[in-house]
Amino acid sequence: MPHNLFSIFSQPLKPPLFEPGEPRFWDDPYISKSMLEAHLNQTHDGASRKNAEIEKTVCHLVTSGFLKTGDRVLDLGCGPGLYSSRLCFEGMKVTGIDLSRRSIDYARAQAERDGHDIDYICADFFNIDYEGIFDAVLQVYGEICTFSDEKRDMLLSLVRRALKDDGIFIFDVSTRELRMREGLKNRWYFSEGGFWRPGRHFVLEEGFDYPENDTWLNQYIIVDEDGTVKVYRLWLHDYSLEIISRILEKNGFKVEQAWNSLSGELYSKGGDWIAIAARKAQ
Ligand SMILES: C[S@@+](CC[C@H](N)C(=O)[O-])C[C@H]1O[C@@H](n2cnc3c(N)ncnc32)[C@H](O)[C@@H]1O
Structure with a gap:
């Protein structure tokens, strides 16, 4: 109304x-233009983290073995493909999904420029219908925090279904702190x-x-x-490690590792963020 x-x-x-x-927010024709500028802006972390942190994150996830060359990775809410493109560079086969036509157009143009074979899809990730094909699902920058309990659990079930039997879900949540x-x-x-x-x-x-x-x-x-x-x-x-672990368990995942950031900062209580690698449980 x-x-x-x-x-x-x-x-x-x-x-x-x-x-x-x-x-209409993410896909509003004018706001999505401002949002894309914010994603790419290196003076603040408003929409995406800065390039140096993204680089650190990808290096950490690769060196810690959670992501490997040859993996099929689904990047949910990939925005302009800042992580997807780095993962492709590391030899992963990436599918990136985002609601913003403007971000997906930008991501596709970058992939074409760099000769990257990335499957970018402009869609609502609540409509995905993958079954057992991804080694890893990535969802970066607290996206899961934006949903009600009901929608969050719906998303977890779609992610679980998309993963192979031993697949891993890597994401981060903000904390009350x-x-x-x-x-x-x-x-x-x-x-x-x-x-x-x-x-x-x-x-x-x-x-x-x-x-x-x-x-x-x-x-x-x-x-x-x-x-x-x-x-x-x-x-x-916002979540604490105890609460998000319980929710993951209830939805068929087991927390394998937690950090204070996706770039690998060791976990301690009281941090601003909690990054999680959760394995699909059988
Ligand atoms: C905070 S941004 C993070 C983008 C990217 N993960 C990053 O860190 O650079 C959240 C992204 O999720 C996308 N998004 C939000 N809700 C979505 C939905 N239901 N389906 C697909 N994409 C969605 C937005 O368009 C936006 O690009």
């Missing part, structure tokens, strides 16, 4: 847990054009905490010059 300022003010201030915002350090954002501003819109618009940024669910909402209300109001929501469910 389209919003106007009246409908926004008549809603409760704090949205119910995991209530969706605008359906990161959230506490970043703090709730509450601010508003007028813009002459920026991340959300090319022209003049108003942005109201709000943060909501749901501590009983270890969940956090970053909400962005955008008002265009013609009065159109759109509400974008980024939900973030």
Whole structure:
């Protein structure tokens, strides 16, 4: 339902847990352009980690033996293919899936330029239908944190099905510690054009905490010059190692290794991130 300022003010201030915002965010024609710029930007980690960290991550996953030359790897939410292209360079056969047409177009163009044979697919990863063909599934930058428990379990079941019998799922989740350090954002501003819109618009940024669910909402209300109001929501469910291990076990995985980062920082409690390699259990 389209919003106007009246409908926004008549809603409760704090949205119910995991209530969706605008359906088009990652694949919005304008926002996806800003997002691609953010993925490639080397001055911040807003959408993807910087190249040096990606390089370290791939080296770590290869030297630790979790990813090997010849492996078939599925990169879920591959964005512009920053990891997929590195994995292909290491001799893996990679399939990258992302919702953003703009990111997939960029990834395909890079692969063509570099002579990389990578299967990039523009699709919703909730629609994948692979059975027992991948040695590894990769999902980087806390993507699993953005889903409700129900959707997360649905994704875990699709990942499990896509993996070979001894396949490995490699991913990372944010922790409550990161959230506490970043703090709730509450601010508003007028813009002459920026991340959300090319022209003049108003942005109201709000943060909501749901501590009983270890969940956090970053909400962005955008008002265009013609009065159109759109509400974008980024939900973030944080995890501890104990909780994510239990969830993985319930969904047919066993944690084989945990770190504080996918680049191999040794695990200790209290870090901002938890990176996990979880083996498909029989
Ligand atoms: C935070 S970015 C991370 C991108 C990439 N993994 C990286 O670290 O460079 C999340 C990515 O997931 C994609 N995405 C989000 N939901 C998706 C879905 N349901 N199906 C496919 N891709 C999705 C977005 O388009 C975006 O490229």
